[in-house]
Amino acid sequence: MGFFDKLKQGLKKTGQLLKTDVRDLFKSEGRLIDQPFLDEMRALLFKTDMGYDAVEQIVEEVATNFRGRVVTLEQVVETWRKKLSELMAQPEAPIRFAESGPTVIMVCGVNGSGKTTTIAKLAYMLKSQGKTVLLGAGDTFRAAAVEQLTIWSSRLGVPIVTGAPQAHPASVAYRAVEESIKTGIDVCIVDTAGRLQTQKNLMAELTKIQEAIRKQLPAAPHEVILVLDATTGQNGISQAIKFTEAVNCTGIVLAKLDGTAKGGVVVAIRQQVGLPVKYIGVGEKPEDLAPFSPEEFVRALFDEVTGEPPRSS
Amino acid sequence: MFEALQDGLGSALKTLRGQGKLTESNMRDGLKLVERSLLEADVSFPVVREFMSRVSEQAVGEKVLKALNPSQQVVGIVYQELVNLMGPVDHSLHLRGPNDMTVLMMCGLQGSGKTTTTGKLGRMLKQRGRRPLLVACDLQRPAAIDQLHVLGEQLEIPVFSDRTNKDPVAVANAAVREARKQTIDTVILDTAGRLHIDEELMAQLERIDRQIGPQQVYLVVDSMTGQDAVNSAKVFNERLELDGVIMTKLDGDARGGAALSVKQVTGVPIKFIGTGEHLDALEEFHPDRMAGRILGQGDLLTLVEKAQQEFDQDEMARQEERLRKGEFTLDDFRKQLSQIGRLGPLQKVMGLIPGMSALTDMMGDVDHEKDMKRLLGIIDSMTPAERRSPSKTIDQSRRRRIATGAGVEPREVADLVRQFDAMAQMMTSLAGKGMRERMKMMRELQSGMMQNPDGLAKKKGSTGKRLTPKEKAKLKKEREKEMRRRKREQKRGGDGDGTEE
Numbered sequence: 001m002g003f004f005d006k007l008k009q010g011l012k013k014t015g016q017l018l019k020t021d022v023r024d025l026f027k028s029e030g031r032l033i034d035q036p037f038l039d040e041m042r043a044l045l046f047k048t049d050m051g052y053d054a055v056e057q058i059v060e061e062v063a064t065n066f067r068g069r070v071v072t073l074e075q076v077v078e079t080w081r082k083k084l085s086e087l088m089a090q091p092e093a094p095i096r097f098a099e100s101g102p103t104v105i106m107v108c109g110v111n112g113s114g115k116t117t118t119i120a121k122l123a124y125m126l127k128s129q130g131k132t133v134l135l136g137a138g139d140t141f142r143a144a145a146v147e148q149l150t151i152w153s154s155r156l157g158v159p160i161v162t163g164a165p166q167a168h169p170a171s172v173a174y175r176a177v178e179e180s181i182k183t184g185i186d187v188c189i190v191d192t193a194g195r196l197q198t199q200k201n202l203m204a205e206l207t208k209i210q211e212a213i214r215k216q217l218p219a220a221p222h223e224v225i226l227v228l229d230a231t232t233g234q235n236g237i238s239q240a241i242k243f244t245e246a247v248n249c250t251g252i253v254l255a256k257l258d259g260t261a262k263g264g265v266v267v268a269i270r271q272q273v274g275l276p277v278k279y280i281g282v283g284e285k286p287e288d289l290a291p292f293s294p295e296e297f298v299r300a301l302f303d304e305v306t307g308e309p310p311r312s313s
Numbered sequence: 314m315f316e317a318l319q320d321g322l323g324s325a326l327k328t329l330r331g332q333g334k335l336t337e338s339n340m341r342d343g344l345k346l347v348e349r350s351l352l353e354a355d356v357s358f359p360v361v362r363e364f365m366s367r368v369s370e371q372a373v374g375e376k377v378l379k380a381l382n383p384s385q386q387v388v389g390i391v392y393q394e395l396v397n398l399m400g401p402v403d404h405s406l407h408l409r410g411p412n413d414m415t416v417l418m419m420c421g422l423q424g425s426g427k428t429t430t431t432g433k434l435g436r437m438l439k440q441r442g443r444r445p446l447l448v449a450c451d452l453q454r455p456a457a458i459d460q461l462h463v464l465g466e467q468l469e470i471p472v473f474s475d476r477t478n479k480d481p482v483a484v485a486n487a488a489v490r491e492a493r494k495q496t497i498d499t500v501i502l503d504t505a506g507r508l509h510i511d512e513e514l515m516a517q518l519e520r521i522d523r524q525i526g527p528q529q530v531y532l533v534v535d536s537m538t539g540q541d542a543v544n545s546a547k548v549f550n551e552r553l554e555l556d557g558v559i560m561t562k563l564d565g566d567a568r569g570g571a572a573l574s575v576k577q578v579t580g581v582p583i584k585f586i587g588t589g590e591h592l593d594a595l596e597e598f599h600p601d602r603m604a605g606r607i608l609g610q611g612d613l614l615t616l617v618e619k620a621q622q623e624f625d626q627d628e629m630a631r632q633e634e635r636l637r638k639g640e641f642t643l644d645d646f647r648k649q650l651s652q653i654g655r656l657g658p659l660q661k662v663m664g665l666i667p668g669m670s671a672l673t674d675m676m677g678d679v680d681h682e683k684d685m686k687r688l689l690g691i692i693d694s695m696t697p698a699e700r701r702s703p704s705k706t707i708d709q710s711r712r713r714r715i716a717t718g719a720g721v722e723p724r725e726v727a728d729l730v731r732q733f734d735a736m737a738q739m740m741t742s743l744a745g746k747g748m749r750e751r752m753k754m755m756r757e758l759q760s761g762m763m764q765n766p767d768g769l770a771k772k773k774g775s776t777g778k779r780l781t782p783k784e785k786a787k788l789k790k791e792r793e794k795e796m797r798r799r800k801r802e803q804k805r806g807g808d809g810d811g812t813e814e
Contacts, residue, residue, distance in 0.1 A: 042358070043358050043359065043362070046352065046358040046540060047358065047540050048540070049355075049539035049540050049541070051353070052349055052352050052353055110537070110562070110565070111424070111426065111562065111590070112423070112424025112425060112426060112535065112562075113424060114423070114424060141590075142460070143459070143460040143461075143462075143463030143464055143467075144456040144457075144458075144459030144460035144462075144463055145456070145460075147456040147459045148454070148456035148459075148460075151456060196562060196564060196565035196566075197565065197566070198564070198565045198566045199564075199565075229424060229535075229537075231422065231535070231538050231539060231541045231542075231545075232537050232538065232539055233355030233537060233538060233539025233540060233541075233542075233568070233570070233571070234353050234354070234355050234539065234568060235355070235537040235539075235565070235566065235567045235568060236537075236539075238566050256423065256424075259422075259541065259545075260541055260544045260545075261539065261540075261541035261544075262541075264539075265539060284507075
């Protein structure tokens with residue numbers, strides 16, 4: 001299955017939702033763009049969680065282009081698509097591998113965002129690319145988190161470094177990197193306990209974990225991934241800001257995009273924090289991870305609306 | 314909690330307050346701001362729209378415009394609507410009598426905090442004298458069973474699980490049978506979480522619901538959820554007929570708009586809120602308090618309730634007495650500080666005091682806990698005499714000694730003494746005054762701090778430039794002038810209050 005299909009599969013619900021809702025707005029031969037129409041449009045766009053500013057900008061765009069005119073569904077959707085692509089524009093953001101020695105990926109996020117599953121997916125992807133992977137079970141806080149990652153490590157057949165219960169996560173991270181260097185592992189993925197971005201002590205702990213990794217490899221971690229639950233609303237902005245402050249995140253993995261949630265908050269994050277989305281999680285299986293492309297994200301979002309066949313990619 | 318929503322509404326309402334006279338047009342501007350902050354707080358769009366239309370209808374009416382203090386009325390309307398939206402409450406778990414078994418079923422999306430909440434609920438029941446059993450029906454997530462067992466061990470509550478069985482309905486059935494054999498009176502089922510579109514899971518939950526017939530079904534909702542919160546709540550409610558909602562992760566800066574939307578869309582009461590990772594962080598949900606908090610009025614009742622649990626009542630009475638007599642020493646201050654420390658994270662406590670939420674934001678990056686420890690350290694390094702009247706006894710050499718003892722800069726000791734003086738003055742005048750007066754003084758103190766944001770918790774910074782005697786004199790003059798002005802205003806304000814009533 002191509003990445004585009006995966007994305008589309010994940011966003012299917014989103015598309016269907018927009019499709020019916022938007023089609024309701026239009027009569028067969030177009031519709032007059034007036035205030036009631038614009039209000040209805042706002043309602044639809046807000047459902048995606050893209051946030052106040054983005055919605056208002058898109059509404060503004062449609063209003064300036066078409067106010068007082070009768071237009072077709074396609075014309076309006078094209079404007080949405082263009083404006084949203086503009087708002088979402090980001091450079092390609094694949095994983096940056098170390099030139100030599102192991103690449104260290106640190107994974108963080110709030111409680112329940114889907115960190116552990118994302119780590120499993122990353123490990124699966126890297127392994128299928130022919131790389132050797134090691135997991136560091138840095139979540140020593142949540143009950144049974146280490147067990148959960150250990151189960152994944154045996155399912156995927158990748159080694160894992162764990163610490164004693166209640167061991168300091170920094171020491172686990174340190175040993176995981178140490179082990180990766182010693183055994184010549186390509187990629188070391190370090191898990192961290194979920195924490196709310198407002199918990200100062202825990203955020204400081206995150207910085208400490210990063211420092212511990214740097215003691216082994218000064219250039220590491222090469223990637224710091226923030227895992228964001230696609231159902232998250234505007235709080236995602238605060239998460240992006242505060243996690244970036246603590247550990248200088250390099251990108252986002254948007255998890256759980258297979259529900260009805262649209263993950264639109266990444267639009268607001270892109271605008272306000274500038275953090276790019278690297279991958280999206282579209283299912284519960286290890287292979288359900290796809291690289292993120294803003295154009296395709298937007299296209300998949302609106303293709304269903306206009307009924308265009310997806311471009312194969 | 315709800316801080317961000319509170320901030321947004323706070324500034325929106327300030328705009329309304331700032332207007333001398335409320336007209337229809339500036340009220341619309343203000344209401345537009347209210348709308349924006351609700352949307353930014355993730356309140357679902359249709360709910361916002363309905364809320365706004367109800368509020369505007371009432372606010373733009375003639376009655377308000379002619380009223381004596383229209384802006385307050387608008388605040389009142391917004392507040393009342395928020396309360397209406399989130400209420401009425403029902404905190405009861407509807408447990409059956411001790412001889413009859415009650416089954417509670419927990420459900421929710423992945424990562425919403427079901428398992429942790431199950432543990433918290435178990436702890437609460439145990440504290441109330443019930444004998445709960447936690448049942449691991451989440452057979453999807455790797456290690457979910459382990460997680461529940463670890464929680465059970467921590468809480469000393471029995472946990473039922475069956476690792477060989479792949480059918481959660483059978484596990485739940487076996488658990489209930491087991492519970493009847495033992496002296497269990499409440500069974501809590503921790504079910505698997507998935508995305509609600511997953512038909513298989515919803516069918517599984519329905520099967521559990523039908524076969525076990527739980528007395529109560531609770532939905533656990535992550536307070537950080539965006540517009541999707543209403544969709545999932547709706548589906549769960551349609552399939553399982555929910556009896557209550559528990560909002561989690563409200564200790565973060567989640568705006569918590571989901572609380573409003575979920576209640577509005579499902580009509581199911583919000584019972585509890587999770588306010589921390591620790592297992593005792595489960596509180597009853599109060600819409601009136603929450604609405605007050607959202608509006609920046611502080612949550613005095615919650616604080617009082619919390620304080621009553623933790624404060625030493627006798628000690629409070631003694632302090633009150635001393636305050637009345639106009640005695641307030643660093644010893645008292647120290648006691649208060651450590652009592653506040655016992656209440657929980659300072660920022661959380663401060664947010665509950667009216668007018669203080671803006672203050673906590675101002676102190677934003679300062680680490681309160683650390684500052685408090687430093688303050689305690691300084692006070693502990695003083696002699697009893699110094700603590701009784703610090704400003705009179707502490708000279709330069711004493712200051713240096715105290716600073717060495719506490720491991721701080723002498724300047725910080727001086728800062729503490731200065732702040733204590735200001736505070737003592739306020740505390741003694743607070744004593745014997747009514748609530749209204751107290752709130753007013755609190756506000757004044759706050760605005761005073763606005764001008765000097767470094768106020769209470771000063772961190773090391775530049776010492777600034779040294780002033781010439783001439784500049785000093787000028788500053789002093791200005792200060793005196795300001796003081797006179799304030800006194801006048803206070804007097805006038807007091808009179809004003811009289812005529813208003």
